[in-house]
Amino acid sequence: MSFVRWILGRLILLFNALFAPKRTRRTPELQAKLDQATQHYRLYQYPACPFCVKVRRALRRHNLNVALVDAKQDPHRSELQNQGGRLMVPCLRIDEAGTSRWLYESSDIIAFLQQQLPQHELAAK
Numbered sequence: 001m002s003f004v005r006w007i008l009g010r011l012i013l014l015f016n017a018l019f020a021p022k023r024t025r026r027t028p029e030l031q032a033k034l035d036q037a038t039q040h041y042r043l044y045q046y047p048a049c050p051f052c053v054k055v056r057r058a059l060r061r062h063n064l065n066v067a068l069v070d071a072k073q074d075p076h077r078s079e080l081q082n083q084g085g086r087l088m089v090p091c092l093r094i095d096e097a098g099t100s101r102w103l104y105e106s107s108d109i110i111a112f113l114q115q116q117l118p119q120h121e122l123a124a125k
């Protein structure tokens with residue numbers, strides 16, 4: 001069973017690499033502004049998890065530079081479990097005003113990230 005899961009994981013990674021979405025292009029000033037906001041975010045994920053791939057594809061499509069951490073490795077694994085409250089990926093850690101917010105659910109993470117985009121880009125989607 002774990003072998004089948006491993007094969008499926010490799011297939012997901014292969015298709016993801018073959019059909020990678022095109023990155024949104026924006027001015028350096030606008031990109032720098034977004035990079036400033038996203039430097040406070042960190043995505044806890046597993047490389048071959050389909051829900052994580054979904055979020056990583058959205059990050060790429062929207063050209064958002066968010067640090068990725070492998071939640072299988074410590075200290076990330078225990079941070080996610082103890083501070084986030086659940087060992088489930090993907091989870092977006094949002095560090096703001098001295099506190100961390102832990103956002104689970106791939107669709108909610110993508111919706112949150114889209115809210116950070118400039119209005120004109122959202123209108124074009």
Ligand SMILES: N[C@@H](CCC(=O)N[C@@H](CS)C(=O)NCC(=O)O)C(=O)O
Pocket residue numbers: 049050051087088089090104105106107
């Ligand atoms: N509905 C969730 C599903 C996420 C999910 O099932 N992730 C798996 C890895 S592929 C997981 O972390 N499972 C552990 C658990 O559910 O406790 C989403 O869309 O993000």
